[in-house]
Amino acid sequence: MAIELLYFSWVREAIGTGAETVDPPAGLARVSDLIDWLATRSEGHASAFADRTRLRAAVDQVFVGLDAPLGHAREVAIFPPVTGG
Amino acid sequence: MIRVVVQPEQIDQAAEFAAIMAAGVGGIATFAGVVRADDGVTTLELEHYPGATEAALRRLADEAHGRWSLAAASVVHRVGVMRPGELVVFVGTAAAHRGAALEACAFLIDRLKTEAPFWKRETRGDSARWVEPRDGDSHAAARWDADPS
Numbered sequence: 001m002a003i004e005l006l007y008f009s010w011v012r013e014a015i016g017t018g019a020e021t022v023d024p025p026a027g028l029a030r031v032s033d034l035i036d037w038l039a040t041r042s043e044g045h046a047s048a049f050a051d052r053t054r055l056r057a058a059v060d061q062v063f064v065g066l067d068a069p070l071g072h073a074r075e076v077a078i079f080p081p082v083t084g085g
Numbered sequence: 086m087i088r089v090v091v092q093p094e095q096i097d098q099a100a101e102f103a104a105i106m107a108a109g110v111g112g113i114a115t116f117a118g119v120v121r122a123d124d125g126v127t128t129l130e131l132e133h134y135p136g137a138t139e140a141a142l143r144r145l146a147d148e149a150h151g152r153w154s155l156a157a158a159s160v161v162h163r164v165g166v167m168r169p170g171e172l173v174v175f176v177g178t179a180a181a182h183r184g185a186a187l188e189a190c191a192f193l194i195d196r197l198k199t200e201a202p203f204w205k206r207e208t209r210g211d212s213a214r215w216v217e218p219r220d221g222d223s224h225a226a227a228r229w230d231a232d233p234s
Contacts, residue, residue, distance in 0.1 A: 063202075
């Protein structure tokens, strides 16, 4: 099932796009499994996802840990820790 | 009154203050975050996650409204490119007494810094860098975890 991915900040810059639609293989149980698979797509993806401690995620706009279940996600956002205010 | 806005336009602090004043209660607290000119910063750029940012701010404002029985709460955050001296964020709270207004205002800005999806990029002349989160920010946010009431 297709998933809309959103990237922000330096994750977006490393990958070279802020959004892409992907069709990952079945059986990806967690957000971290999706990131493992995405990291194989290009050098930019691999570089953006090299240090997992610097990554945060949201599944269908709900902020979750990387070990959260992927479920039937339609939109997954991957980004660094936030720095607003 | 709960007001949550994410905007590229400059923040009109007089209008925002007046909106909080209009609640007609005795205690008002505000926080204004200003772009610093630290180490020669020429511009600051704020990126956000449209939709999710507004929802996160709304959740925080709703929580503050309920926890401190506020008459009004405003969170106005700017996005896009801004310069030193300009406002990044305005938080305003109104309550019957100062304690609730001051605590709710501190809660909103502390939690906003760790929970709302914004990212800052500083430019100094020709070089730009993404701002790293500060350890102090997560400690400041965590102090609101235990509800004293």
